[in-house]
Amino acid sequence: MPRERRARLTAGDLRTCGAQRLVEFARDAAGAGEEGQGALYEVARRLVRPYRGAANPALVRAALEAGEDVPVEAERPDSRSMVHLVAAIGLGVEEVGADALAEAFAAFGMFGLTVEDWAQMLGAAERGEGPPVDWGPLEQHVGAVGVVRQARDEELVRGRTVLLGLRWFYGLYVMHGLLMPDTPAQAALRQRIDDWGMFPFLDHVIAVSPSPGQFAESLAICMEPPADNLYEALVEQLAVDPDIFRIPGDETGAAGFGEKWMHAMAELKEAGRR
16 A cells, blocks of 8 residues: 555544544634633543553552452543643643643653652743753644654554554553563563553553554554654563563473463452352
8 A cells, every 4th residue: 555545544543533633622722712721621521531541460460469459540640631731732831731731641640750740840840940841742742643644654664563562562561460470571571661650651552452543543652752762672671581471490381381370360260259
């Protein structure tokens, strides 16, 4: 398929996703004052599903092993708070304010920072007491459709490679919460993700069965440096220790790994019947 048609189809899918529809609505609402801002938040309420992100798999695993209640969602503002970012894109950062943006960034979960952490940094910048915030990357999100449409073949392929690769690494991370046998190689990959504070980011970006719109949005995100750099770091770590499914001291290899996992799941099921 020619690059122009492929990019056009992806850009069309991107226009159908909720986030991009909100961005376009926010741009239309610019200059409409409080009435436009109120309309934007009402549209967001209808389009955005409230979701705080998955609970950390390490906490889920610990609860399962202890026979305790399993946490379902992370403890942070839910995804509806992200509308503040959309409002900043369309209406202007100054119209939204540091406190609302702090809640939005905390909802996304990047770098493990809390609402209070973000509020402190953004507030200091707003008052001129800290380094100024570069809002360029945020404003560039408005042109995501154009970025995908104008991308070269190799850029689209790279974005898809990063997206599919991160989906695999994310799956490994999540399966740790479902009692998958742990190995040093897995632990090292999780540590890389934790060091970057990027599990919440992956949880928001990766969809197991994405719609065309979700895939297009994730592709656009994975064409940007943060996702690409994380993917490279994880591939590098995997090259250092590729024995993902080899338990130290177990000569049965992947077969023994699978048997141990099935045994753990059977024990969990049996415990649930008691």
